[in-house]
Amino acid sequence: MSASKVASALKSLLPAELPPSLQSRSGSLYSVLSRYPKDGVGQRVHQTRWSMxxxxxxxxxxxxxxxxxxxxxGKVWGKLVWKGKEVNAQETRIPGGLKYTWKQGASRGKPQAIEEAVVPPTPAQASS
Known part of the structure; x- marks a missing residue:
């Protein structure tokens, strides 16, 4: 059996995409949490705008x-961790469940581009 036939046979066995319960998609807070066991108790969630x-x-x-x-x-309660520090020890109701887009995990922040500083050469460097 040739390699191309093996590859096509494997592709037919694998699903085109993951089932919805296994995809890491964003959405309302309630739809994100409903994908997990116990309706997401114990999960970390963040608003996608925080990363932006x-x-x-x-x-x-x-x-x-x-x-x-x-x-x-629904209604969801939790403890807020802001920039690595726990804000409150008591659980509070999480606001904005439908208003904002949510995702599982902690926010990451935008990767900042490394800008190389363009420094003009000094007169001593320019003459050499």
Missing amino acids: KNIADSYWLVTRTKLKSEGQH
Whole structure:
């Protein structure tokens, strides 16, 4: 059997994409948490806009959930970690569950481009 036939046979066995429950997609807070066991209790979630604003290592640690309408609405409580430091020891209700786009994990911040400083040569360097 040739290599191309083996490759085509393998492609037919593999799914074209991961099932929705295994995909790391963003969405409302409730739809993100509904993909996990126990409705996401114990998961870290963050608003995607935090990464766009270059806010790194910030997330909500989910402690309690009450989801309804098949994970489209509900109430979620957790503890906020902001820039690596726990803000409050008590659990609080997480705001903006439908208003913002959420993703699993901690925020990362934008990768900053490394700019090489263009330094004009000194007169001693220019003459040599």
